Amino acid sequence: MTRKFEGFTLIELMIAVAVIGILAAIAYPSYTSYVMKARRSDAKAGLLSLQLAQEKYRANCLQYATGLHATTYSCGGGSFNLVHSNSSPDGHYALSIVSASATAYTLRATRQVGGAQANDKCGNFEIVFANGQVSKQLQTGSYSTGYNADTCW
Template sequence: MKKLAGFTLIELMITVAIVGILAAIAYPSYLNQVRQSRRADAQSALLQAANRQERFFTTQYSYATTLEELGMTPETENEAYTLSIDPGQPANRFEITATAVADHDQANDVCTTLTVNERGEKTANGAGVNAPISQQCW
């Protein structure tokens, strides 16, 4: 009798099941890492804007009220967050906010809003978490 070489249907189904289980574990972890990377980009943009605000203050004796005055665009490099300067602040104060774009996957992150001010205070808002959110986001 001739012996046939190849995979049985059972072996193939076991392989598919193992790949499915690995993908179910790995994909959410991958998405979380991508969101953290985008958040780091937003943090970098906020700190760059704060640095430019201080430079602007040394020449103008007041903080800028728009990002255009600082030579920045309202989106982060990866377009996951939008930056804004709170216009209601006095001339000797500023508050810059990065907000996750609503129709972007970043809106599913635990840190949807990051803020920094002239005193270097960093705050964050987002979905409910156990530890203080600012510690997890910054």
């Protein structure tokens, strides 16, 4: 009587593990790059919300807001604060008003230090409104070579 063994040999098992390892080594960096790209929409959403708040503020005051405040709206007396969160909707970016006047402003979404987007190659996002025109750009020096506003926005 012949006895037949069924199953995998050690060589077959090692080949399967090697193939899985190679696939994982290719897929994981691609996946993390995709996730970082998807999280950039958090910066965009936060900046666009802040931009809308600035335009509403300007409709009621003589200039654009120069600061963000959690609860206190002020329009005059040397204090120009609008009520808006200083964090993007998902919390991956910190929002700020870099500069503002009666006719122009610059808004910035800065990557959270130690956060999920800390190593994003696109860097920090900015919206600049000047001379009646809006431009979307990256903060100078905050991004990697080969990345620009056209590829990141």
